[in-house]
Amino acid sequence: MTKINCKSNIYQSMSLDQLSNSNKNASSQPRGRRSLAWLLPAGLLIGFLLIMALLFGKRLIPAVEVKTAQVITLRQEADAVGQPVAKAEESPAVTKGSLLFQASGWVEPDPYITYVPTLMNGVIDQVKVLEGQQVKKGELLAIMIDDDASLDLQEAEKKIISHQGRIDAHCQGTHIIEAELEAAKKKITALKTGAAEAADNYQRLKKIPAGAVPQQQVVAARLTKEKQEALVAEAEAEIPRLKARLEQIEFERVAMTSQLGELQIARDRAQLTMDRTKITAPMDGIVLRLHAAPGKKRMLNMDDPESAVIFELYDPENLQARIDVPLTEAAGIQVGQIVELTSDLLPDMTFNGTVTRITGEADLQRNTLQAKVSIKNPDIRLRPEMLVRGKFYSTGRTGKPSTVSKPSDAGRLALYVPEAALIDDNSVWVVDSENIARLRKIQLGKDARDNHRRVLDGLRSGENVILPPHDKLEDGTRVVVTNTK
Numbered sequence: 155m156t157k158i159n160c161k162s163n164i165y166q167s168m169s170l171d172q173l174s175n176s177n178k179n180a181s182s183q184p185r186g187r188r189s190l191a192w193l194l195p196a197g198l199l200i201g202f203l204l205i206m207a208l209l210f211g212k213r214l215i216p217a218v219e220v221k222t223a224q225v226i227t228l229r230q231e232a233d234a235v236g237q238p239v240a241k242a243e244e245s246p247a248v249t250k251g252s253l254l255f256q257a258s259g260w261v262e263p264d265p266y267i268t269y270v271p272t273l274m275n276g277v278i279d280q281v282k283v284l285e286g287q288q289v290k291k292g293e294l295l296a297i298m299i300d301d302d303a304s305l306d307l308q309e310a311e312k313k314i315i316s317h318q319g320r321i322d323a324h325c326q327g328t329h330i331i332e333a334e335l336e337a338a339k340k341k342i343t344a345l346k347t348g349a350a351e352a353a354d355n356y357q358r359l360k361k362i363p364a365g366a367v368p369q370q371q372v373v374a375a376r377l378t379k380e381k382q383e384a385l386v387a388e389a390e391a392e393i394p395r396l397k398a399r400l401e402q403i404e405f406e407r408v409a410m411t412s413q414l415g416e417l418q419i420a421r422d423r424a425q426l427t428m429d430r431t432k433i434t435a436p437m438d439g440i441v442l443r444l445h446a447a448p449g450k451k452r453m454l455n456m457d458d459p460e461s462a463v464i465f466e467l468y469d470p471e472n473l474q475a476r477i478d479v480p481l482t483e484a485a486g487i488q489v490g491q492i493v494e495l496t497s498d499l500l501p502d503m504t505f506n507g508t509v510t511r512i513t514g515e516a517d518l519q520r521n522t523l524q525a526k527v528s529i530k531n532p533d534i535r536l537r538p539e540m541l542v543r544g545k546f547y548s549t550g551r552t553g554k555p556s557t558v559s560k561p562s563d564a565g566r567l568a569l570y571v572p573e574a575a576l577i578d579d580n581s582v583w584v585v586d587s588e589n590i591a592r593l594r595k596i597q598l599g600k601d602a603r604d605n606h607r608r609v610l611d612g613l614r615s616g617e618n619v620i621l622p623p624h625d626k627l628e629d630g631t632r633v634v635v636t637n638t639k
Contacts, residue, residue, distance in 0.1 A: 217634040218626045222585055222618040226570045226606060227482070250492045251548030257522075259477035261497075261540045263468035264510075264528055268437060270465040272298060272452045273430045278464070285444050289435040289467070296446060296464055300431040307428050310421035317417055321410045327403050335396040342389040349382030439467040442538060473532040475507065477544045478522040482615055485567050487512060487546060493527045494545040499535060506530045507544070567615070570606035571596070575619040582613070583620035583627055591620060591631045 276298040283295050356375040359367060443466040446452065453461045475495055479487055493507040507527040516523045527544060529536070575582050576598075584594045596612030613619075618635070620627065627633075 217589070217632045218591070219636045220583075220585070220591070220627070220633045221621045221637040222635050223572045223575060223621055225609070225613050225615060225617045225619060227615040228568050228570060249549075254486045254546045254548055255479075255483040256543060256545050257477050257479045257483070258541060258543055259475045259524075259527070260538075261473055261475055261529075261536055261542055262538050263442075264472045264474035264526075267442060267538075268439065268467045268469075269463050270295065270433060270436060270467060271454075271462040272433060272464055273454070273462075274298070274303075274427055275451075275453050276431065277451045278446045278448055279431075281444070281446055281448060283441055283444075283465075285441050287441050288470075289439060289441060291435055291438050293435045294432060295435055296433040298431040298433070298452075300428060303424065303428040303431055307421070307424040310417065310424040314414065314417045314421055317410070317414050321407065321414065324403065324410060325407055328400060331396055331399050331403065335393065335400075338389060338392045338396060342386060342393075345382060345386040345389050349379065349386050352379040352382045355379070433464055435465075435467065437467060437469065439469045442466040442468050468538060470532065470534050470536070473529045473536055473538075474510065475527045475529060475542050475544060477525045477527055478517070478520060479525050479546075481516060481521050481523060482567050482569070483546075484516075484523040486548075487523075487525050488549065491549050492547045494547070495527065495529060495542045496545075497536065497540055497542045499540060500533060503533065505532060505536075505542075509546075568599075568601070569609040569613055569615060570603070571609050571613060571619055572621065573602075573605050573607055574621055576607065577624065583624055584613070585618045585620060585633060585635060589633055589635070591627045591629065591633050593629050 278296060279299045280297040283289055356379045359372045359375045445460060446464040452464060487509055489509055489511060491509040493509060495505040495507050507529050509525050510528045511526045513524040571582060579598055581593055581595050584592050586592055594612055597610045599608035599610045601608040
């Protein structure tokens with residue numbers, strides 16, 4: 155028993171030592187691991203601060219307080235207000251003046267594209283022309299499958315022949331009734347003769363003294379006379395019936411003829427449908443686009459506006475350019491204005507044009523207004539959607555002068571900047587949309603008014619320029635506008 159207790163004590167002491175050592179090891183290991191755990195939240199915090207610095211760093215930088223003034227837009231007055239101009243009644247000729255501005259645009263048909271549709275539902279059988287090919291008016295462009303149309307036309311023609319035969323057969327009754335009417339008239343004549351004879355015989359017997367002839371013979375003569383008169387009346391009554399039958403035949407003929415007209419209209423409609431299977435050119439021109447191919451169906455009354463279109467044509471001798479004119483220059487355009495057009499396709503050629511109309515709505519995104527410019531004597535190589543450059547010139551007129559100035563003497567728009575904002579007459583400080591100061595190079599004109607100078611290039615209407623002092627400004631400096639004039 156003593157040994158066992160000693161061993162148990164030994165075991166107890168060993169287990170306590172081991173336990174204490176294991177506790178020391180366990181306590182020492184987490185300390186090493188915990189020493190690296192702080193890196194994760196620290197990294198997240200540093201990343202968040204970097205992102206915030208990238209996004210809002212400029213806003214955290216102290217801003218320079220500045221005063222600004224807006225670029226003023228004015229309509230430039232005419233260079234010669236009150237100078238003689240030509241009277242309208244004398245129809246003065248338009249002459250080219252000085253160059254006002256340039257703008258880009260595209261060639262397009264004048265006044266619009268000619269669409270060649272199919273006028274029936276069907277499937278394309280043959281296409282005779284391709285894009286870019288020149289065609290003549292009446293030239294066959296495409297053929298649609300015409301099997302159904304051909305059968306409908308044959309059916310309509312057969313119905314007309316059959317109905318015409320019924321009309322002819324019906325009208326033969328007229329000759330029969332006319333023959334019966336003629337026979338009835340002759341019969342009446344014969345009966346009237348017999349009636350006259352019977353009446354004469356009766357009158358003779360009445361004049362004979364009583365008792366000379368039997369009374370029965372006198373009565374028989376009277377009855378014979380009355381019978382003959384009744385037969386005459388019966389024969390005469392047949393005449394109106396026969397005439398009424400003739401009128402009935404005529405009315406029936408008119409009704410059947412009307413039905414024949416309806417059948418002829420149906421035949422003409424079938425013929426029209428048959429003719430429409432062949433699509434021809436409505437004008438001389440060039441194929442701009444092709445919307446059909448053999449086996450492709452074309453349908454009318456569909457939501458797609460091009461569901462029935464087969465070709466698009468344009469006249470190469472009638473072209474125009476649609477020019478996007480900036481709104482700052484739009485005041486300088488007018489109908490009849492002279493324009494010179496150039497194209498990269500024909501760099502050595504200049505085309506003369508005239509402004510024919512100005513569209514009714516401006517382009518909000520491009521900040522432009524479109525003008526249509528007709529091209530005089532266009533080259534056959536010019537095609538729709540080719541890029542062109544237009545030079546717009548001021549309009550001069552020749553003719554007998556008048557001392558009255560027109561209201562249209564007003565010219566294009568002009569930009570003016572305060573003289574105080576200028577730096578060495580060739581640059582200004584501009585505040586952009588993010589309130590950042592930018593140094594902008596500009597080109598000034600000679601015109602000056604009310605402490606403002608005219609700007610030819612470098613600024614846009616409505617921009618804000620920074621007024622002095624400029625000593626704290628650098629390109630990219632964040633600013634705060636404290637007084638906007």
